[in-house]
Amino acid sequence: MGKRIAYLGPPGTFTEEAAILYDETAQLIPFPSIPAVAVAVASGMAEEGVVPIENSIEGSVTDTLDLLIHESGVLIRKELVLPIEHHLLVKPGTEVSDVKVIFSHPQALGQCRRFIERCFPKADVIAALSTAAAVEEMMASSHPAAAIGTKRAAQLYGAETLAKAIQDQASNVTRFVILAPTDHPLTGFDKTSLCFSFAEDRPGVLCEVLQEFAQRNINLAKVESRPSKESLGNYIFLVDLEGHHEEPQVSEALQRVQVKTALFKIFGSYPRFGGE
Numbered sequence: 001m002g003k004r005i006a007y008l009g010p011p012g013t014f015t016e017e018a019a020i021l022y023d024e025t026a027q028l029i030p031f032p033s034i035p036a037v038a039v040a041v042a043s044g045m046a047e048e049g050v051v052p053i054e055n056s057i058e059g060s061v062t063d064t065l066d067l068l069i070h071e072s073g074v075l076i077r078k079e080l081v082l083p084i085e086h087h088l089l090v091k092p093g094t095e096v097s098d099v100k101v102i103f104s105h106p107q108a109l110g111q112c113r114r115f116i117e118r119c120f121p122k123a124d125v126i127a128a129l130s131t132a133a134a135v136e137e138m139m140a141s142s143h144p145a146a147a148i149g150t151k152r153a154a155q156l157y158g159a160e161t162l163a164k165a166i167q168d169q170a171s172n173v174t175r176f177v178i179l180a181p182t183d184h185p186l187t188g189f190d191k192t193s194l195c196f197s198f199a200e201d202r203p204g205v206l207c208e209v210l211q212e213f214a215q216r217n218i219n220l221a222k223v224e225s226r227p228s229k230e231s232l233g234n235y236i237f238l239v240d241l242e243g244h245h246e247e248p249q250v251s252e253a254l255q256r257v258q259v260k261t262a263l264f265k266i267f268g269s270y271p272r273f274g275g276e
Contacts, residue, residue, distance in 0.1 A: 002026040006037045006046035012132030012153030018082045018176040019050040032129065034063040035071070041179050042073030049074070049179040055084070056173045058110045064177070065226055068267045069195050069236055076193055076268035077180035084172045086112050089135055089159040090146045096162065099123055101141065103134035104148035112148055115166040120146075135159055175273070183268030190244040191221065192269040194254070197228060197236045199262035206237065212256045213241060216249045236263065244269040 002025035008015040009030020019028050029046055031037045037049040053064045068076075086108055090099065101124045102109075102116060108131050109116070116125065123146075128134035131149040135157045138147035146162060147153075154161055184190070198205050213220055222240040243250040245266055258264040 003048065004029055004046040006031050006040040006049040008034055008037055008051055008130065010130060010132045010136075012135065012150055012156045013130045014082060014084060014150060014174060015050055015052060015176065016132075017150065017152065018052075018080060018174075021082060022050060022078070022080055022176075022178060034061075034067055038067055038071055038074050038179055041181065047180065048077065050176055051179060052107075052174050053079075053177045054175040055107060055111065056171065057167070057169050058107050060224065061107070062226070065238060068193070069226065069238075069265065074179040074181065075183040076177045076270050077182065077184050078178040078270050079175055079191070079273045080178070081173050081175050081273050084111065084167060084174050085151075085165050086131075086148050086167045086172075087151060087154065087161050088146050088163040088166055089138065089149050089154050090162045091139060092158070092160045094144060094146070094160070094162070098144035099146045099162075101126060101138075101143050101145040102148065103128050103138045103141075103145060105129070105131050105134060108134075108148045111167050111169075111172055114168045115163075119163075132156070178270075184270040186244040186246050186269070187271045189272050189274070190242075190269050191240055191272045192243060192245050192250060192254075193238070193240050193267040195236050195238045195263070195265050195267070196257060196261040197234070197263040198260075201233070205260075209237075209257050209260055212253045212260075216253050218243055218250060218253055242272070
């Protein structure tokens, strides 16, 4: 039997598709939330976990970022990118004119916003825990309904596809990360993710940190901020940089950044996705 991989379930989600893409021989174990996936990995119920971290339309998945910032016990070991294609699913025999309610995960609803506004402007939109749960709720609904979900979810729950590829952008993709107790050894084509915050807010404090990377010719692939949840106006900065934390230049820069910050945490170093 293959390794045990936890993923954000239930079966029929895009995260399940990502887990199958990552390791089709693995024993896949669905969990109801992103924190639950992390706990499964940290406790040894699973060797690795798959969770979404960023979508090309809707941006970062905040539950995953908050987990990496505030929880311990797991690191990012790998990343992969999955093309996302949403379908409008209904009970067999349901017509377009029948649909009064649309179920889906908030991320999927956001990725199909224009389609919903143009084709179903009067429909009630209801958030679900996942795209697969949305299909299950739709099938059990007493009202004429539709769900935005995956082709696999349609097969699992016996739904009919009313419309294909309804996402607002044809190039819609989601980046997933593989969580594990340790990150990945150096490969020479790596990425490191981390976060930091400052004890005081003063002019130039962020610039001083970013200069540590610029002076060493380290490219920053992504910089964003999240509320610290401690007080209004207090932020945590998240950075993806090219390179592994064991490389001398990167290690030196990270040591200098740690000295300049109040909170400093490395989420892991891992191979950059190369489209393979």
